[in-house]
Amino acid sequence: MSNQAIKNIADTPYAYGFSTEIETDQIEKGLNADVVRTISAKKGEPLWLLDFRLKALAHFFKLVKEDRHPSWAKLKFPKINFDDIVYYSAPKQKPKLNSLDEVDPQILATYEKLGIPLYEQKMLANVAVDAVFDSVSVATTFKEKLKEAGVIFCSFSDAVAHHPDLVREYLGSVVPYSDNFYACLNSAVFSDGSFCYVPKGVRCPMELSTYFRINAQNTGQFERTLIVVEDDGYVSYLEGCTAPMRDENQLHAAVVELIAKNNAQIKYATVQNWYPGDKEGKGGIYNFVTKRGICKGNHAKISWTQVETGSAITWKYPSVILKGDHSVGEFYSVAVTNNYQQADTGTKMIHLGCNTKSTIVSKGISAGHSNNSYRGLVKVAKKAKGARNFSQCDSLLFGDQAGAHTFPQIDASNLGARIEHEATTSKISDDQLFYCRSRGLSDEDAVSLIVGGFCKEVFKKLPMEFAVEAQKLLNISLEGAIG
Amino acid sequence: MTSEYLLNIKHLHVSVEGHSILKGLNLSVKKGEVHAIMGPNGSGKSTLAYTVAGKPDYAVENGNLEFLGQSVVDMSAEERAQLGIFLAFQYPVEIPGLNNAYFLRSALNALRKARGEEEIDAVDFLQLVRSHLLKLKMDERFLNRAVNAGFSGGEKKRNEILQMSLLEPRLCILDETDSGLDIDALRISADGINALRSDERSMIVVTHYQRLLNYITPDVVHVMVDGSIVESGGKDLAIKLERDGYDSFIAKAKQGLASVIAS
Numbered sequence: 062m063s064n065q066a067i068k069n070i071a072d073t074p075y076a077y078g079f080s081t082e083i084e085t086d087q088i089e090k091g092l093n094a095d096v097v098r099t100i101s102a103k104k105g106e107p108l109w110l111l112d113f114r115l116k117a118l119a120h121f122f123k124l125v126k127e128d129r130h131p132s133w134a135k136l137k138f139p140k141i142n143f144d145d146i147v148y149y150s151a152p153k154q155k156p157k158l159n160s161l162d163e164v165d166p167q168i169l170a171t172y173e174k175l176g177i178p179l180y181e182q183k184m185l186a187n188v189a190v191d192a193v194f195d196s197v198s199v200a201t202t203f204k205e206k207l208k209e210a211g212v213i214f215c216s217f218s219d220a221v222a223h224h225p226d227l228v229r230e231y232l233g234s235v236v237p238y239s240d241n242f243y244a245c246l247n248s249a250v251f252s253d254g255s256f257c258y259v260p261k262g263v264r265c266p267m268e269l270s271t272y273f274r275i276n277a278q279n280t281g282q283f284e285r286t287l288i289v290v291e292d293d294g295y296v297s298y299l300e301g302c303t304a305p306m307r308d309e310n311q312l313h314a315a316v317v318e319l320i321a322k323n324n325a326q327i328k329y330a331t332v333q334n335w336y337p338g339d340k341e342g343k344g345g346i347y348n349f350v351t352k353r354g355i356c357k358g359n360h361a362k363i364s365w366t367q368v369e370t371g372s373a374i375t376w377k378y379p380s381v382i383l384k385g386d387h388s389v390g391e392f393y394s395v396a397v398t399n400n401y402q403q404a405d406t407g408t409k410m411i412h413l414g415c416n417t418k419s420t421i422v423s424k425g426i427s428a429g430h431s432n433n434s435y436r437g438l439v440k441v442a443k444k445a446k447g448a449r450n451f452s453q454c455d456s457l458l459f460g461d462q463a464g465a466h467t468f469p470q471i472d473a474s475n476l477g478a479r480i481e482h483e484a485t486t487s488k489i490s491d492d493q494l495f496y497c498r499s500r501g502l503s504d505e506d507a508v509s510l511i512v513g514g515f516c517k518e519v520f521k522k523l524p525m526e527f528a529v530e531a532q533k534l535l536n537i538s539l540e541g542a543i544g
Numbered sequence: 545m546t547s548e549y550l551l552n553i554k555h556l557h558v559s560v561e562g563h564s565i566l567k568g569l570n571l572s573v574k575k576g577e578v579h580a581i582m583g584p585n586g587s588g589k590s591t592l593a594y595t596v597a598g599k600p601d602y603a604v605e606n607g608n609l610e611f612l613g614q615s616v617v618d619m620s621a622e623e624r625a626q627l628g629i630f631l632a633f634q635y636p637v638e639i640p641g642l643n644n645a646y647f648l649r650s651a652l653n654a655l656r657k658a659r660g661e662e663e664i665d666a667v668d669f670l671q672l673v674r675s676h677l678l679k680l681k682m683d684e685r686f687l688n689r690a691v692n693a694g695f696s697g698g699e700k701k702r703n704e705i706l707q708m709s710l711l712e713p714r715l716c717i718l719d720e721t722d723s724g725l726d727i728d729a730l731r732i733s734a735d736g737i738n739a740l741r742s743d744e745r746s747m748i749v750v751t752h753y754q755r756l757l758n759y760i761t762p763d764v765v766h767v768m769v770d771g772s773i774v775e776s777g778g779k780d781l782a783i784k785l786e787r788d789g790y791d792s793f794i795a796k797a798k799q800g801l802a803s804v805i806a807s
Contacts, residue, residue, distance in 0.1 A: 487640070490637070491600070492637045493637050493639055495599055495600065495621060495637075496633065496636070496637040496639070497639075497647075497651075498598075498620065498621040498622045498625070499597050499598070499599075499621050499622075499624075499625055499630075499631050499633075500625055500647075500651035500654070500707065500711065501622050501625035501626050501651055501654040501655040501658065501711070502622060502650060502651055502654045503622055503654070504622075506650065506654060510639075510642055510646075510647060510650055511639055511642060513641075513642070514639060514640065514641030514642030514643070514690065514691075515640070515641050516641075517641050517643075
């Protein structure tokens, strides 16, 4: 694929033009208490939630005043003017199209490469869906199935309206509003997100990923997700989409909180493919995410799996607090950066309980002029007897302009802790490529095979139907990285 | 256009990173023939192997390189592989994480696709590759390991022969397949190569030592010195080389060069 063609795909969002014919329900730019009150009022929120938001706002102002904008990450970007942002706009109506013929051919080509089925392509491109596939009925079937099982799964706003006690009990319990700069901002102005509650002893009857695929919704700029799984419950959740995600908002700051009780298990997978900016590094999303789960009960297990290919800036450390004895935390990550993208991502595993166990597998791929950093913390508290951690951080480099960095931190206060860290850095070599090509494989196939081998351990953790797509997504992200 | 030669090289000049390595090399290989190319270190044997296989940065400055009657100079490595050229590497490359069986199937399917044939599915492939393993007396565990990663020298070479067997090329170029092998591994590898000899398949065996030729009997032996072939003969030539060394040929090449300069 030529550089021009890649550039075309990269440039698509602006060519596609979200700015026309959009119904807007916006408030004025800027961040202040009135804005927060307006957001809360528009959503018809109870007082306690407004209170939560205002406390967060006050703390955020304090952080800004003290200039406590986090600067420790290996990321370079101009200072963000938080008063130059619109903090509330109602879910936007994308222009409805009548058929796929009206969709930008470059976007269709990407869907094609990802192998997304035709009806889903229509959903994603916002084409009116015909009788062959009635999305509403499928979504309804899902909802009924979940309801039957007793699983609550709805938008965050719906949860506030219909299950206020649950939200109130758990909101901010894993990521307090004062946790960090961006989480604090999110707590003040969060737009919407998802809420999931799995009652005691219930195994969620379906992968919640399936639901998302056909409801690729505009989640907004400041997303808030809360998942609570009671004793012996289980849920597998996939956020995001392999299809390219376009958004005109440059700054994204999401917060995700997971709570797993005794014997509960949460699998949380993310595929992030936001607009990464163009080949020269202009534009692109800034993605500052706080994701944290707590294994509250004994034998609880939380697994984070992420495939990060998009965004100009990624700042993200999905973490697990291993509070319950024998609880397990896992982090499997593939982060790809190309052109001028920057990613600073990793995890924190906080061992508090006895015999807790964590596994970290991080695969960073850097191409072009990009920088890709792994940043991790393994902390073992004094009382965490028998804690174990295994970390593996591998970096794969394309060309000689890209950077791969690893910042692992180990902080063990219990002498009996067993912590292993393995790291490798390798370069995709011309010799490897020639070897594959001399067997009849094209350059692109060769890259795909080598990268696929490199990421295998992580892809294995993804829901089956996404593993194949994720591999294809990587190939698209790395097109033009060779030669 | 058809040709009696499978591979036909005329006056080939090749440079690598600005250094002239092959200097007017001629070599013609007929269908079914096995040619051995011997020569001292630095004579350009491996350069010849890489050039025929189409390694990037091996620039053909002059001359012809024809395979099956058509020039392959402007073809990519994969196009040449798809035509039936196979290079068994002197130092097979390790690709960590990539499952060997998956790699082999991908390569086979790339060739099949290029030939307009159906791709082979995982089940049929497993059956096929097992038959090749059996033929080469190789362990099935080869399949589940990463491509060459952590293989011993002998295992790497045998993996090359497995690929050669599976991909069924028309021309096999064996670049110092004997280097780094102990006598047992050498015999096993040679048995594998011999099993692949046929009237339809030609081979170029590049070697520094005569010992591999004790197991693989060549039809023609060439001596290569300073980028060109200075002498060709039967398998007796290899024995003579083993006994007398390359000195007389090096001297002859220098003399030839001197006479060229003088004229």
